[in-house]
């Protein structure tokens with residue numbers, strides 16, 4: 051859970067759905083804040099949600115939808 055958004059994180063894949071991930075992590079500049087934070091906390095206590103395979107479609111759908119809304123909001127009504 052971020053400050054303004056809720057992000058999807060997959061530590062095994064090193065994936066996060068935030069903007070920082072796309073601009074920073076995919077450019078090879080290091081992990082985003084969320085991944086770093088979760089990795090630090092993983093040894094103490096972290097709330098983890100496990101999905102079954104049957105929930106995978108809805109999971110991916112919500113990730114795509116979240117990113118679509120985020121991109122759309124940043125572009126305003128011009129896009």
Ligand SMILES: [Zn+2]
Pocket residue numbers: 057066067068069070071082083084085
């Ligand atoms: Zn992130």
